[in-house]
Amino acid sequence: MLETMNEYYDNYFKFNGKSKIIRIENNKLYFDKTIFYAESGGQESDLGLVKLNDVELNISNVQYEKENGLWKTAHYVETEEDLNQYFQVNDEINLVLNTDRRNNLSAYHTASHLLFIAAEKVRNGIQKSVIGCHIKEDSARFDFITDLKFTEDELNIIANHVNSMISNQLNIRTFLKNEATNERVWECDGFEIPCGGTHLTNTGFLEPLKVKRKGIGKGKERLICISSQDNIIHGELGAHIT
Ligand SMILES: [Zn+2]
Structure with missing residues (x-):
């Protein structure tokens, strides 16, 4: 079972989307739904941005993590800072794909x-x-x-x-x-x-x-x-x- 709904199943050409943060762990964000493809089936992951107000950070990798039968989708954010200073659980953020x-x-x-x-x-x-x-x-x-x-x-x-x-x-x-x-x-x-x-x-x-x-x-x-x-x-x- 997937924790995060994959929006690309319905539309491979949706390059911007709103998602809600459900968890923050170190440099990883987890959302209720995502337009990002997590590396799987030999296909490399999508890259792009996460945006909230003035904050704009790179997503440098997206990976599945399996825990007790649940597949979680970890979005790795490129930052040395603590993500909790930018984001909170339940924040509605914007995701932007590298479309090319x-x-x-x-x-x-x-x-x-x-x-x-x-x-x-x-x-x-x-x-x-x-x-x-x-x-x-x-x-x-x-x-x-x-x-x-x-x-x-x-x-x-x-x-x-x-x-x-x-x-x-x-x-x-x-x-x-x-x-x-x-x-x-x-x-x-x-x-x-x-x-x-x-x-x-x-x-x-x-x-x-x-x-x-x-x-x-x-x-x-x-x-x-x-x-x-x-x-x-x-x-x-x-x-x-x-
Ligand atoms: Zn295929």
Whole structure:
């Protein structure tokens, strides 16, 4: 169960929000609800600001903390000072996201699912051998257990498949699949992937991607996707990503 309601589930493009402080612990703030994404599922956390009257402080990290079955969302505030001099429990504060970072993370998270689908096209069953993924502002990657290096041909097929899904401008839907377990699903072109991350709403908002491999130790392979352009979000279409 989540202590703090995640507002991004309903809207990935809500970049400002009011929240109420429910607890202050050292340099951490806890709210009744939040627009911030806490690091999970390989996706790095959002960054941004917490504001109250004249006070404006950076949120430098957001992490889940599990305690007796309850998931708490800790917002780390960048300050050497005692937070109690700025804030009190029940204060209504403003949260402001770093929007470029959120959009880039949503874009690379979306890209990672296309990479995951495309990898299965060339290696039947590879999806079951995933041992990790990392979604950053400038790339996304998956690590697999496999003795076989990805070949140039395979990488080309994967990239072509990813880029055809992008040029086909496919709609993306995310929804709560199971209320009891809070299982959320990403759905696109008939593929369903369990996921609670943030995403774009159409594959066409992505720039074409390059796909690379890297050996990361015996019996392990990494697939990395990065934009073929300066940005991951498509220049013209990107203005309409909401
Ligand atoms: Zn996802």
